[in-house]
Amino acid sequence: xxxxxxxxxxxxxxxxxxxxxxxxxxxxxxxxxxxxxxxxxxxxxxxxxxxxxxxxxxxxxxxxxxxxxxxxxxxxxxxxxxxxxxxxxxxxxxxxxxxxxxxxxxx
Amino acid sequence: xxxxxxxxxxxxxxxxxxxxxxxxxxxxxxxxxxxxxxxxxxxxxxxxxxxxxxxxxxxxxxxxxxxxxxxxxxxxxxxxxxxxxxxxxxxxxxxxxxxxxxxxxxxxxxxxxxxxxxx
Numbered sequence: 001x002x003x004x005x006x007x008x009x010x011x012x013x014x015x016x017x018x019x020x021x022x023x024x025x026x027x028x029x030x031x032x033x034x035x036x037x038x039x040x041x042x043x044x045x046x047x048x049x050x051x052x053x054x055x056x057x058x059x060x061x062x063x064x065x066x067x068x069x070x071x072x073x074x075x076x077x078x079x080x081x082x083x084x085x086x087x088x089x090x091x092x093x094x095x096x097x098x099x100x101x102x103x104x105x106x107x
Numbered sequence: 108x109x110x111x112x113x114x115x116x117x118x119x120x121x122x123x124x125x126x127x128x129x130x131x132x133x134x135x136x137x138x139x140x141x142x143x144x145x146x147x148x149x150x151x152x153x154x155x156x157x158x159x160x161x162x163x164x165x166x167x168x169x170x171x172x173x174x175x176x177x178x179x180x181x182x183x184x185x186x187x188x189x190x191x192x193x194x195x196x197x198x199x200x201x202x203x204x205x206x207x208x209x210x211x212x213x214x215x216x217x218x219x220x221x222x223x224x225x226x
């Protein structure tokens with residue numbers, strides 16, 4: 001299995017801050033990397049597919065980059081509704097695997 | 108717009124069999140790998156396996172000996188069976204559909220079913 005490691009595990013930030021979350025794959029996965037946002041009691045919501053492709057309806061303050069083993073999710077200016085948990089996921093090889101999550105909390 | 112609705116028993120005893128079904132409403136049933144994903148309380152996500160409309164499957168090796176995913180194309184439904192459950196199988200179980208054929212990114216999810224394994 002391909003191991004996915006996110007950092008940090010948790011992050012405190014304020015509205016308006018720029019935030020970056022990192023995801024590292026245990027081997028090269030090209031750009032087969034997806035980002036999800038999950039709020040308590042809800043299913044994950046796909047934000048970015050294929051490392052940098054913003055899903056329809058997702059605000060442009062979200063962006064993704066990277067290839068190979070190192071990837072980032074950036075939120076350019078945090079909004080109150082962005083406080084949630086974020087997961088990366090590789091879709092290069094089955095079994096597809098997820099990072100352990102980054103919990104973004106209000107400072 | 109495609110929607111997934113899932114159901115199944117939420118409370119099981121150790122050694123029993125977990126059984127969940129997911130119905131697909133709207134959109135095409137063909138051309139996708141229909142997927143099950145689970146999330147233990149307060150933890151991360153685990154990909155369980157997937158099935159296409161023809162019955163072709165891929166399973167997570169960590170669960171392969173206990174998992175069966177099946178499809179009923181006449182009802183646009185797919186199902187998950189997990190045998191011999193233990194407390195470690197306690198989780199929210201989701202069905203999901205990829206964004207497009209061949210994609211492993213999941214844009215559509217069921218509402219989730221919390222399955223608790225307890226004696």
